Amino acid sequence: MENPLNQFAIHKLIPLELAGHDISFTNSSLFLLVTFLLIVFLFFVGTSRKAVVPGRLQGSAEMLYEFTANMVEDNAGHGSAKYVPFVMTIFLMVLFGNVLGLIPFGFTFTSHIIVTAALSLMIFVVVVLLALKNHGIGFFKMFFPPGAPVAMAPLLIPIEVLSFVFRPISLSVRLFANMMAGHVMLQLFAGFTIALGIAGILPLTFIVLLTGFEILVALLQAYVFALLTSIYLKDTLEAH
Amino acid sequence: MDAASAKLIGAGLAVIGMGVVGIGLGLIFNAWLHALGRNPSAAPVLRQMGFLGFALTEALALFAFVLAILILLNVL
Numbered sequence A: 001m002e003n004p005l006n007q008f009a010i011h012k013l014i015p016l017e018l019a020g021h022d023i024s025f026t027n028s029s030l031f032l033l034v035t036f037l038l039i040v041f042l043f044f045v046g047t048s049r050k051a052v053v054p055g056r057l058q059g060s061a062e063m064l065y066e067f068t069a070n071m072v073e074d075n076a077g078h079g080s081a082k083y084v085p086f087v088m089t090i091f092l093m094v095l096f097g098n099v100l101g102l103i104p105f106g107f108t109f110t111s112h113i114i115v116t117a118a119l120s121l122m123i124f125v126v127v128v129l130l131a132l133k134n135h136g137i138g139f140f141k142m143f144f145p146p147g148a149p150v151a152m153a154p155l156l157i158p159i160e161v162l163s164f165v166f167r168p169i170s171l172s173v174r175l176f177a178n179m180m181a182g183h184v185m186l187q188l189f190a191g192f193t194i195a196l197g198i199a200g201i202l203p204l205t206f207i208v209l210l211t212g213f214e215i216l217v218a219l220l221q222a223y224v225f226a227l228l229t230s231i232y233l234k235d236t237l238e239a240h
Numbered sequence B: 001m002d003a004a005s006a007k008l009i010g011a012g013l014a015v016i017g018m019g020v021v022g023i024g025l026g027l028i029f030n031a032w033l034h035a036l037g038r039n040p041s042a043a044p045v046l047r048q049m050g051f052l053g054f055a056l057t058e059a060l061a062l063f064a065f066v067l068a069i070l071i072l073l074n075v076l
Helices: A027-046 A056-076 A081-101 A113-143 A150-165 A167-234 B003-014 B016-038 B040-072
Strands: A012-014
Touching (some): A012 A027, A056 A081, A056 A167, A081 A113, A081 A167, A113 A167, A150 A167, A167 B040, B003 B016, B003 B040, B016 B040
């Protein structure tokens, strides 16, 4: 059976080099570009006519916007409207990346930890810098839960610091592992289908169900990524 | 015991965590269904928190899976 991790291999489509660094246009870059073009198409064409009764494209663009705006409003609280574009950019990128990967022969760039780690580290840096700017030195009060006895500080502060530092790691590994595990599972069952011959109808049935589940996971993980981003952004607004 | 079989046993031990996460997910959906049955009008809030809890818990199972894969592929 073929190694199920081969599907994540990156191929060079257009080899390029700049000052000794490999900056080739790969299949990963191709799908990032397709994601970008699709999002731009959806929002430029969808909002170009501005009909009172929205058509399909305008309707989906509006629904995506309202969904994100409500999510940020509910989770980041008062004064968070300025973060809607930031969260929406991340949400749409992850959403389109996950869903494009489900198309046969497609490539899931979110199944590479370098992509998700770069995204979540960017979110982490943005949250820390904005919190330092808005709260100043009061930002560090966040690491001590209000109302806890002072004697507990030596125990509580390391735990809180650790859980804060682990945020980008858990955020990136969650998305990457979900995408990778799903695709590995699909490929394993596809291998069983071929190996079993006529009895392969059983794993084939399972693949159909699993594909449905993977669509759910792709949408859910994009939602969770954006939801956690807006929850983390809450720390930059509210004093603890 | 040679290193190759120890590696396979280690990968097997790493995915035990998935079983424990199964218990955790069961508890989440148990509480979710109980809450929905008692107060159906709270469904929108419960859906959001339920999915968040589901995703946070499921991530732990996937960490175990990733560790097992890393052990099997000689990365660690």
